[in-house]
Amino acid sequence: MRIHRLPSSLASQIAAGEVIERPASVVKELVENSLDAGARHIEIRVEKGGVKRIQVRDDGHGIHPEDLPLALSRYATSKISTLEDLASVRSLGFRGEALPSIVAVSDLRLISRQDGGHAWCIDGQDGKPYPVSHPPGTCVEVRDLFYNMPPRRRFLRRERTEFLHLEATVRRLALSRHDVAFVLHHNGRLVHRFPAESREKRIARLLGHALMEQAIRVERQGETMGLAGWISPPVYSRSQRDMQYFFVNGRAVRDKTLHHAVRHAYRDVLFRGRHPALVLYLELPPQEVDMNAHPSKLEVRFRKADEVRRFVAESLEEALSGTSPGKGPPPRLAPEVREPGDTYALASQAAMPPLGYALAQLHGIYILAENAEGLVLVDMHAAHERIIYERMKAAWERGEVAPKTLAVPVAVDVSEGEAQRVEEEASRLRRLGLDLTRIGPETVLVRGAPAWLEEEAVPHLVRDVLADLIHADHSSRIEEQWHALLASRACRHAVRARRHLSLGEMNALLREMEATERSSQCNHGRPTWTQVSLQDLDRFFRRGR
Ligand SMILES: Nc1ncnc2c1ncn2[C@@H]1O[C@H](COP(=O)(O)OP(=O)(O)OP(=O)(O)O)[C@@H](O)[C@H]1O
Ligand SMILES: [Mg+2]
Structure with a gap:
């Protein structure tokens, strides 16, 4: 043409x-x-x-x-x-x-x-x-x-x-x-x-009064920039970034620099995959920011992005310094996973289960076991976490998460939009194991919750699930979020490191691992066990056979 x-x-x-x-x-x-x-x-x-x-x-x-x-x-x-x-x-x-x-x-x-x-x-x-x-x-x-x-x-x-x-x-x-x-x-x-x-009233109206009661005020005036707003304490984290609002010179924006600054400020007070709620207003000279980066003006370009990131991160860190850090599982070095390859089995041990039998517990963290190939090392917390997660997931997939009636119903403060969602989605929520009723403009009453959930965790879970419902169009997304929630619950229910286990308990854990799908990695993608074969040991001790 x-x-x-x-x-x-x-x-x-x-x-x-x-x-x-x-x-x-x-x-x-x-x-x-x-x-x-x-x-x-x-x-x-x-x-x-x-x-x-x-x-x-x-x-x-x-x-x-x-x-x-x-x-x-x-x-x-x-x-x-x-x-x-x-x-x-x-x-x-x-x-x-x-x-x-x-x-x-x-x-x-x-x-x-x-x-x-x-x-x-x-x-x-x-x-x-x-x-x-x-x-x-x-x-x-x-x-x-x-x-x-x-x-x-x-x-x-x-x-x-x-x-x-x-x-x-x-x-x-x-x-x-x-x-x-x-x-x-x-x-x-x-x-x-x-x-x-007032700004405070408007935010409370839109994000819920419960959040604003706990929120930490941010106010910092730099030489050229100023930041004001409210951020949630780490305990009020969410499964989504849905409650993060940034305004630059009065304009709502989506911006990577600001997201980075937030992630950085919360890096060691929040679990991975959790997000704070916040409303932040950044003011800076108009010459310092290009609003014309995109026709919809939702994206901006800062002339000195590094300076902005540092200023915002420092302001938030300062505001957060008064709160005590949440305790996540301490980061560990992931050992190299080995394929149990060309190993030899002794005939007498042929009937042994794949992970063998427990010998001892090392420093309250690892289980040592003997199997046909040699030595098995198990990270007991990671392994247990995986087992619980898979068990809960399976129950959910079988639709067995009928709400368990709470001894005392719990009232949870949510935003108005979320409360409305409860009215509309009551039956879907029941299928997720939650029995909820709206009892006020910003309040819902929890009558039942999944049996495996501790009662103190109920308000948190309800807020997360409602946030997911509001933001997800597809139920598969809810499922994903639900799995993420299950994973964090599983982590909390799994045996803590340093707990003394008897040989019987250790063997039971090994048997469960064998029976559980995907039990070779924990929910964070780290391996749960590794094999040190007799050949590896022979090589190490230079022992010819
Ligand atoms: N609600 C309003 N009240 C008064 N004037 C208005 C209103 N809406 C539009 N105008 C006038 O019409 C003009 C054109 O509006 P339009 O939204 O197309 O362009 P703009 O606001 O100047 O730029 P942009 O395309 O970035 O929004 C504006 O510059 C303004 O003078
Ligand atoms: Mg216009």
Whole structure:
């Protein structure tokens, strides 16, 4: 094919795809425009997860009637004029792309009224403003997202999933501006109503009061940078990174530098695979950060990333220094695993079980056993952990985890969204071994839990499972998370190092290892046993046979 120009409508659809990925992106762009316009009150109404209709209405300063057609055209903005402006941008928008992008992929209508003026309306398709009646501020209505792009539309998920994305976006925006009131309706039902309030109250409302009661405050002012926010103590860790919110100069971002800083700060107070909850606000001179790294502005580039990482990590370490470290299994050197290869068996020992019989316990850590090939060394904690894990997993797979009724039901504080999930997913939760009832806006009552779980661990598990449910679309993901949870439980139930075992107990453990699948590695991937053959020993002692 020869080169030809794409029709302009197709070109703008392609470009729009970079900014507008799903209903949540529309909400993000519209609300950011409202915030840039100085709105104090923003009302979001969506239908069918936002695919059918999204309406965002604000009480901001509005758009001059003569500028309305410009507002919908590409590269038209009131926010910057020069390259210098771009370098020091303070507003959320600056590319002049959001509204035209939405126009390219939906049916859009915008009404705006400035103080003292009249309200005017403009349709995305024909672009000629006409007078209407409307209070001061701006209202944008977006219908039938991607109606003209069937491939994109097919990529949209179920209504519920799209709404979850959209709601998560609203939560991030609400966390970024606690001084602005937000209202969110879905299918005519009120989902959130946040009045303008203090930052602390807003965070507690969104992340749950239970977290905020334990959270550690972070506040540090450097020469050029400042960091404020709240982080969870290590005991309040989560199985997901779902409760980590970063804001850079008021904008919600996803950023590796900041994640690294967090991981570093928590490195020896948290188990691997566990994540803290946190909300952090970083302020730095706009020249130090490039917000224009990506059309969605979710990624940023720091001019001095190392400096930012160090500053954030140090701030968190300082805040955490008051807490005592959690006790994980101490890191051990993994011995080299040997294949029991060309070894010889003595005829008299042919009937011996693969791992042989226990001889002794070494320093309360290793079991020494004799088998046909020679010497067997077993890390007893790691091996036991694996056995318990596999046993629990098997029980779960057989659907045998009926909740065991607790002697005293436990009330657990969760976030509002999680409590709602409990109502909707009660039967699924029962299959996971949890009998939960919502008894308040942010409280659920646990009546039953898996029998193998100690009661003190119940609130923790409930929070983890709810977080998983909210974030997982597929049950396989829940299963994965469930396995991870089982693994950490197994670790806690396994025999501790230094516990004295009798020969009988050691032999029982060896037999169980033989009967358990995948028992050659523990849950952290370390080997649980190794073989030192007679040949190895002969070689060592230079003993010819
Ligand atoms: N809710 C609103 N209130 C007042 N003015 C608005 C509102 N929404 C849009 N505008 C005006 O329309 C212009 C275009 O909006 P648009 O979102 O397309 O671009 P932008 O915000 O300047 O940049 P970006 O593409 O980065 O969002 C804005 O610069 C602003 O002047
Ligand atoms: Mg914008």
